[in-house]
Amino acid sequence: MIEFQPNxxxxxxxxxxxxANGVGPATFTRLxxxxxxxxxxxxxxxxxxxxxxxxxxxxxxxxxxxxxKFDVKAELNLAEKLGVWIIHTEDxxxxxxxxxxxxxxxxxxxxxxLSMNDNLCIAIVGSRRCSLYGQEQSSRLAHLLSSAGFTxxxxxxxxxxxxxxxxxxxxxxxxxxxxxCGLANIFPPENKSLFKLIAESGxxxxxxxxxxxxxxxxxxxxxxxxxxxxxxxxxxxxxxxSGALITASAALENNREVMAVPGKVDSPLSKGAHRLIKQGAxxxxxxxxxxxxxxxxxxxxxxxxCSSAAKASQRIEAARHGQFQLKLTEKETKIYGCLTxxxxxxxxxxxxxxxxxxxxxxxxxxxxxKGLIKQLPGSSFVRK
Numbered sequence: 416m417i418e419f420q421p422n423x424x425x426x427x428x429x430x431x432x433x434x435a436n437g438v439g440p441a442t443f444t445r446l447x448x449x450x451x452x453x454x455x456x457x458x459x460x461x462x463x464x465x466x467x468x469x470x471x472x473x474x475x476x477x478x479x480x481x482x483x484k485f486d487v488k489a490e491l492n493l494a495e496k497l498g499v500w501i502i503h504t505e506d507x508x509x510x511x512x513x514x515x516x517x518x519x520x521x522x523x524x525x526x527x528x529l530s531m532n533d534n535l536c537i538a539i540v541g542s543r544r545c546s547l548y549g550q551e552q553s554s555r556l557a558h559l560l561s562s563a564g565f566t567x568x569x570x571x572x573x574x575x576x577x578x579x580x581x582x583x584x585x586x587x588x589x590x591x592x593x594x595x596c597g598l599a600n601i602f603p604p605e606n607k608s609l610f611k612l613i614a615e616s617g618x619x620x621x622x623x624x625x626x627x628x629x630x631x632x633x634x635x636x637x638x639x640x641x642x643x644x645x646x647x648x649x650x651x652x653x654x655x656x657s658g659a660l661i662t663a664s665a666a667l668e669n670n671r672e673v674m675a676v677p678g679k680v681d682s683p684l685s686k687g688a689h690r691l692i693k694q695g696a697x698x699x700x701x702x703x704x705x706x707x708x709x710x711x712x713x714x715x716x717x718x719x720x721c722s723s724a725a726k727a728s729q730r731i732e733a734a735r736h737g738q739f740q741l742k743l744t745e746k747e748t749k750i751y752g753c754l755t756x757x758x759x760x761x762x763x764x765x766x767x768x769x770x771x772x773x774x775x776x777x778x779x780x781x782x783x784x785k786g787l788i789k790q791l792p793g794s795s796f797v798r799k
Contacts, residue, residue, distance in 0.1 A: 418528035423506040434485035437477040440518040516643040520622035527618035536566040538645035540659040541575025549652035554582035561588025562727035563720035581780035589617040595637040596629035608773020638662040647672035653687030674699040758795035
């Protein structure tokens with residue numbers, strides 16, 4: 416059941432100001448700091464705004480003339496229809512760690528739920544065009560960290576992000592997806608089922624208006640939220656210009672730990688992660704490595720986290736060797752029954768089981784982690 420909570424008090428006023436022309440997160444913060452309240456900021460004259468560093472006459476006039484133009488009523492009606500709730504930084508439900516970054520989103524749109532447990536959050540990010548190795552490492556680390564009680568945060572993009580979310584879901588853990596578009600859109604569209612699964616066991620969030628399209632310029636700012644929600648960011652397979660490196664940079668700027676999983680030395684996909692390691696990022700292969708990188712927090716959680724991860728690894732390994740029968744969900748049983756020693760693609764499995772492609776993808780990740788099936792090059796699947 417997807418959780419729906421009431422919006423923050425005075426959210427209408429916050430939406431008016433943040434949607435005014437010339438107002439971004441940093442400018443919004445300066446306005447609030449100068450005027451002391453949302454009411455005073457909304458009622459301020461343009462001349463008064465020019466007394467704030469970084470706001471000249473032109474920007475001040477833009478803000479003053481546009482702060483009543485955003486259709487707040489339509490936005491709130493659509494949010495209610497979609498089951499999305501909206502909070503601002505003065506709300507106690509706003510994530511504490513995110514509030515502490517340089518430019519926190521003044522408002523957050525949320526589909527799903529936030530939890531105090533999300534204070535123990537690890538970001539796992541990487542390339543959209545990734546290798547099978549990258550997908551496996553992303554799913555494995557997410558599964559083990561989630562089994563140890565960590566929330567997994569990523570961007571729900573194709574490739575490493577999607578594998579991280581699936582890894583957390585397969586461990587029945589919490590995961591947060593930060594979208595680079597409004598929550599009325601789902602990007603990429605093939606992750607519609609994944610979006611629903613994440614909202615049911617965590618949250619899909621965005622700082623953007625509900626109908627915003629997934630434009631390229633939205634994603635770099637999105638990455639600061641992924642970093643801001645997390646204690647640390649783990650990069651798995653990133654090219655030299657990968658958005659995952661922007662997340663790593665944002666993590667460093669906000670005093671978060673940065674880690675990287677090594678890859679093949681001759682693969683272009685390894686260049687970004689290897690560069691981070693050369694620059695001092697912690698090389699991680701296991702949950703133990705992650706705990707070491709987390710310093711004091713890792714020391715306090717080391718015994719529990721490593722024990723939980725070890726048990727999860729043992730369950731997976733035992734299943735691979737047929738030592739016991741893992742319990743499968745109804746959908747996993749259906750998909751496993753469809754597979755043979757002959758390779759099948761996701762669309763073939765979906766057609767054979769009458770399940771949505773996103774549901775099939777989620778179950779396939781879980782079955783891989785349980786050691787029952789294998790993914791072949793070209794994204795086809797067989798029984799082990």
